[in-house]
Amino acid sequence: MLTQRLANIVFTILIVIACVWFGMIAQGFEASGLLASSGLPSKFFPQLLLAFTAVCALIVGGLYLFKGQAGNDAGETVFAGFAEARRGLLMMAVAVACYFIWKHYGFIPMAVIIGPLSLMAMGVRSVWQYVIVLALTGLTYVVFTRLLNIQFT
Amino acid sequence: MYGDLQALTSALTQLAQPVSILLLVGGIVTGLVIGILPGLGPPIAIALALPFTFYLDTVPSLILLLGIYSAAIYGGSISAIAVGIPGTGAAIATVQDGHKMFKAGQGGEALGFSLTGSIIGGLFSVICLALISPLLAQLAAKFGPREYLAISVFGLVVVVRVAGQSLSKGLLMGGLGIFLTTWGLDELNGTERYTFGSYHLYEGLPLVPFLVGLFAMSEVMIGAERALTKIEFSQASLAVRLPGFRQLANMKDVLLRSSVIGTIIGIIPGEGAAVGAFFAYSEAKRKSAHPEKFGTGIPEGIVAPETANNATVGGALVPTLTLGVPGSPAAAVLLGALLIQGLAPGPRLFAERPDLMYSIFIGLFLINVLMMFIGLVAIRFAARLIMVPTSIILPTVMLLSFVGIYSVSNSFFNVGVLLGAGILGYVVRKLGYSIAPLSIGFVLGPILENALRQSLTIADGSVSEFFNTPIGLTIYAVLLLTILWERIISFFKRR
Numbered sequence: 094m095l096t097q098r099l100a101n102i103v104f105t106i107l108i109v110i111a112c113v114w115f116g117m118i119a120q121g122f123e124a125s126g127l128l129a130s131s132g133l134p135s136k137f138f139p140q141l142l143l144a145f146t147a148v149c150a151l152i153v154g155g156l157y158l159f160k161g162q163a164g165n166d167a168g169e170t171v172f173a174g175f176a177e178a179r180r181g182l183l184m185m186a187v188a189v190a191c192y193f194i195w196k197h198y199g200f201i202p203m204a205v206i207i208g209p210l211s212l213m214a215m216g217v218r219s220v221w222q223y224v225i226v227l228a229l230t231g232l233t234y235v236v237f238t239r240l241l242n243i244q245f246t
Numbered sequence: 247m248y249g250d251l252q253a254l255t256s257a258l259t260q261l262a263q264p265v266s267i268l269l270l271v272g273g274i275v276t277g278l279v280i281g282i283l284p285g286l287g288p289p290i291a292i293a294l295a296l297p298f299t300f301y302l303d304t305v306p307s308l309i310l311l312l313g314i315y316s317a318a319i320y321g322g323s324i325s326a327i328a329v330g331i332p333g334t335g336a337a338i339a340t341v342q343d344g345h346k347m348f349k350a351g352q353g354g355e356a357l358g359f360s361l362t363g364s365i366i367g368g369l370f371s372v373i374c375l376a377l378i379s380p381l382l383a384q385l386a387a388k389f390g391p392r393e394y395l396a397i398s399v400f401g402l403v404v405v406v407r408v409a410g411q412s413l414s415k416g417l418l419m420g421g422l423g424i425f426l427t428t429w430g431l432d433e434l435n436g437t438e439r440y441t442f443g444s445y446h447l448y449e450g451l452p453l454v455p456f457l458v459g460l461f462a463m464s465e466v467m468i469g470a471e472r473a474l475t476k477i478e479f480s481q482a483s484l485a486v487r488l489p490g491f492r493q494l495a496n497m498k499d500v501l502l503r504s505s506v507i508g509t510i511i512g513i514i515p516g517e518g519a520a521v522g523a524f525f526a527y528s529e530a531k532r533k534s535a536h537p538e539k540f541g542t543g544i545p546e547g548i549v550a551p552e553t554a555n556n557a558t559v560g561g562a563l564v565p566t567l568t569l570g571v572p573g574s575p576a577a578a579v580l581l582g583a584l585l586i587q588g589l590a591p592g593p594r595l596f597a598e599r600p601d602l603m604y605s606i607f608i609g610l611f612l613i614n615v616l617m618m619f620i621g622l623v624a625i626r627f628a629a630r631l632i633m634v635p636t637s638i639i640l641p642t643v644m645l646l647s648f649v650g651i652y653s654v655s656n657s658f659f660n661v662g663v664l665l666g667a668g669i670l671g672y673v674v675r676k677l678g679y680s681i682a683p684l685s686i687g688f689v690l691g692p693i694l695e696n697a698l699r700q701s702l703t704i705a706d707g708s709v710s711e712f713f714n715t716p717i718g719l720t721i722y723a724v725l726l727l728t729i730l731w732e733r734i735i736s737f738f739k740r741r
Contacts, residue, residue, distance in 0.1 A: 135435060180471050211644065
């Protein structure tokens with residue numbers, strides 16, 4: 094399984110790369126006209142925060158690299174097991190898929206499949222759970238569209 | 247503020263409206279239900295109710311959210327006692343003694359102590375809130391950028407220190423949270439920052455979708471991992487046995503100390519109910535004549551954390567209402583509700599809307615009193631709620647988050663932010679980071695940036711000028727004291 098050590102080292106490297114990239118973008122923040130000379134430049138605070146975040150990420154990465162832990166998690170894994178990892182990651186995929194289904198095909202297709210897809214992602218086989226989740230979806234739809242008069246596209 | 251009879255009458259009139267009463271009861275019931283369900287804590291409960299407040303007047307909406315906030319913290323103790331699974335982080339300390347009492351056949355007594363402690367702590371903190379807030383608001387009216395900078399730094403440092411076991415990880419999350427608030431147009435000169443050509447980002451990343459994503463969506467993904475775990479629980483219903491006056495009198499020291507601890511921890515910006523509960527538990531154990539009995543199933547081990555965690559509610563509202571600085575992650579979401587209502591929390595709110603302040607104080611008092619009666623009934627049905635499979639709850643929470651966020655703004659962009667924040671929250675939580683500094687950083691970011699830039703401009707670039715203010719200096723001194731407190735204590739003990 095993926096260890097906290099490896100995952101955190103990769104994560105902190107990504108954070109540092111992101112900080113450098115955002116820092117370079119911040120170099121281009123220029124105020125125009127009379128406001129240009131007012132107070133501190135717009136890039137000051139983001140770059141300060143990016144530098145701070147990058148230093149923290151380097152410290153965390155260094156702790157994992159040289160001590161093998163940061164906060165008593167030596168030897169721990171990110172997921173408890175393959176089944177847990179599959180369920181969590183599939184649920185994330187369902188959330189992303191539902192967002193795009195809503196965006197491209199409308200609200201109702203998304204609302205109809207969000208429950209069953211989630212249950213499948215979690216590995217639920219009980220039929221009555223599918224029925225209850227669909228009923229709750231219907232109830233949510235009625236509350237928002239009839240009681241709160243929301244128009245979903 | 248006090249003495250304004252017109253405002254008081256207006257507050258009472260608004261609270262006596264049938265809608266307000268209905269929402270008060272509804273808020274308590276909803277909070278209890280969500281609190282009992284493992285994994286869904288007060289920030290998620292408030293976040294899921296936020297979209298509904300968009301369609302309500304200010305007072306009823308705040309009453310609904312405050313009812314949910316208070317009841318969700320208490321509700322967590324029921325599943326902690328009955329099945330040993332804390333419904334909320336605030337109830338983790340309650341598990342140790344509460345579940346032991348339950349297994350020893352004293353479940354009714356344990357639930358009674360938890361309910362009574364929660365009510366006493368809640369009422370105590372409301373009284374403190376009503377007494378302290380106007381005074382702090384008067385003081386805060388004199389605050390300038392340097393004082394706000396000091397308060398923001400204080401809040402961030404404190405939340406980073408208590409969030410998780412690694413200081414550097416907490417700081418990383420705090421920094422990331424603040425950085426994300428720099429997106430959008432620069433408030434001082436209109437420069438576009440990280441807008442990536444999208445007009446949606448002109449006002450930056452929206453607060454409410456970000457917080458709902460961070461708390462609710464990430465919990466859906468985390469919860470999915472253990473959704474098939476079966477809860478061992480054989481009781482068909484639960485009954486409460488309230489403690490007698492003599493039992494409470496014997497625990498008056500624990501009750502008072504825990505109420506004070508909870509309120510103070512709540513007032514400190516950024517700290518939440520879980521910290522208050524743990525602190526009160528360890529203090530009760532330290533002061534006890536029989537510390538070895540803690541953890542074996544004794545009433546004091548329930549009363550201390552439960553009194554303190556509910557006392558944090560009133561405490562957390564002190565900085566939220568007077569300074570606009572949230573006292574806890576849940577209060578950060580509550581701050582979002584005030585912003586939805588077009589209100590800017592801060593000292594001016596006390597002068598401009600005294601009726602609202604009266605409504606909050608009186609409403610919170612009523613919530614705590616009513617929670618006693620509703621709690622007694624709700625516990626009887628708690629067994630059925632505890633048995634509800636997580637796999638049914640999670641898709642519903644996800645759908646509610648989606649439609650709730652969309653309904654507030656009719657914006658797909660906000661749903662995208664919700665999803666992005668959810669994935670970010672999931673990833674960092676899996677890697678052992680706490681999302682509390684991230685959320686508090688995201689709320690404090692704009693205050694911090696404005697205060698820092700204004701302070702530097704006033705001081706002509708001199709950092710030493712930051713400390714040239716008595717209030718600011720006091721705040722930094724208290725911060726330093728809290729950081730060095732344990733070392734000072736151990737130094738004197740060694741001598």
